[in-house]
Amino acid sequence: MQAREHAVWERSFPVGYVLAYEDADGEKQYGARCVSAEGVFADPVPPPREVLTLRGCTPAGPLLEAVASASGPYRPFPEIRVGVRDDRQPLQWWTLVDTTVLAHRPSATDPDLVDITVGTGVREEHSWPQPLPASPRFELFAGGRAASVSAGSCQGIDGLFTARRPAPPLPLRLIGCEPAEPLLAVLRRPRAWERDWAQLWALDRNGRRMTRLEVGLGIQDARPSVLGGTLLDITLSDGGERPSLIARSIWETWYEGIPTTPNQWAAHSAQGREEWLKMTAMGMNGQRPDRSGGEHNLDGRFATDVPGLHLAMAEALLGPGHYFGRAYDAFKDCLSGGFGIVPPFTLVWHDAGIARQALADDVSQEGLTYFEDVVRLLELRGATVVLD
Known part of the structure; x- marks a missing residue:
């Protein structure tokens, strides 16, 4: 149809x-x-505020900084993602929204660990049908999915598994x-x-x-x-999940047709750029022929966040309004073919230092920043990357 x-x-x-x-x-x-x-x-309407206690924690990254803060109020986090897992894989994902550290003290079971009491809103993101083990592990990540960093781990979270009104x-x-x-x-x-x-x-x-x-x-x-x-x-009666109010102006732009001017997305916030990326993804209807070779120039002036990096990358390789991945794994898929271009080609990344600095805190488990991961992946797939 x-x-x-x-x-x-x-x-x-x-x-x-x-x-x-x-x-x-x-x-x-x-x-x-x-x-x-x-x-x-x-x-979205924010979830009601609750008080949870994270038991037996080894805080890391931003959470460690908040716990170590000598004066209040303690530093809030826009999001903390909680992965509830067994020894092999996550079984549930939760998001703690607008979390603030209220108090912390040495754990009663192990003085080398910390019990952390937080004020937060709780949202369950996903759960698999497997039952939880007797002693699940709780892994913590600060920040959104596209740019999260480890915030440590805990042995348990009091108040997490509570029935909530949808x-x-x-x-x-x-x-x-x-x-x-x-x-x-x-x-x-x-x-x-x-x-x-x-x-x-x-x-x-x-x-x-x-x-x-x-x-x-x-x-x-x-x-x-x-x-x-x-x-x-x-x-x-149920309109489903809605785009945010920030998306309205982006829909107005795209209503006039697929954008043909570079960097029309640049003035938007990271959330707005995510909405712009969704629009580019809608243009992908099945596989398309690929070309290789040539020199492509990436305008790095506005690659100040993950969605901005991918929008700038798509414009460099395919032109305005096109899609070439919304996050790292999707970008990897695009480099495998069927999205209009595959290596070998040369990518000249102008003002590369802007993305390098802006994404310096987004570090993978291998110790590479998001910027470094993207450059390495391009080179592994056969692209020549010139950082200008």
Whole structure:
């Protein structure tokens, strides 16, 4: 199913969204086209504040610095990721949001270890079906997933495994919709579909699928549209995970078409650049032919964070608006082929010192910074990297 097939109709309003669903064979099918949507963007509601105690800890990195701080208030962390694992692999991932060290003292079981009491919000990210071992290990990482550093480990966390009330779903209102089957069936029997999911495709002004959202098909309300005619306004009871408010201006830019000017992303924050990267990834529909050779110039002036590095890399190798990885593993996949270019080629990295300094604190287990890891990977794959 192609978005452009449903992007034109005999009405004065342009089609802004297409609702698509997956049939029993896994094929995308057309559900509806709509003029607009209200409530697309929403910053996540922070989880309620809690007090946890990290038992028997060996703090490292930023957490060690906070514990060693001689004066309060103690240094907060935007995020601490907790990996709950056995001897082989992580079994659960949790995120402690906006964490502050409240107190610390030597552990009662081992004076060489530390018990750390923190104030935080708790969010469970992922868990596998395996049961936890009798004595799980708790590994700590400070910072987001794209740029995390070790914060040490603990023997246990009091208060982590507590039942929490999930955040209420956020409704999403689709404006000016022309439904087809099976959405008409959903409207006739909403309860039968309330656990089903669909994709809401946001289109640019040319009818190209710009990005997509996963939305629930639970119908909260359907009524004649404020736009008139036979159109409907449909409120979905669960609009799914939303892009943040910061993404709105990025969607506005991409609505005009795939950007063709270099560094249009540069003025955005790291979070905004992540949203820009999502837009570039939507342009990847299957494998594409690769070319090799040539000299490519990377403008390093704005590679001040991980998403900025990858945006600058993609522009250097393929041009503005293209995708060539959002993080290290995805970048590695792109270098393996099918994304438009493969080594050997020459990459001249101008102002390389900016990324080297900006990512100096993002260190892998091998002791290399993110910048050094990227350069090494390029060279291992056969690229010549000139750091200017």
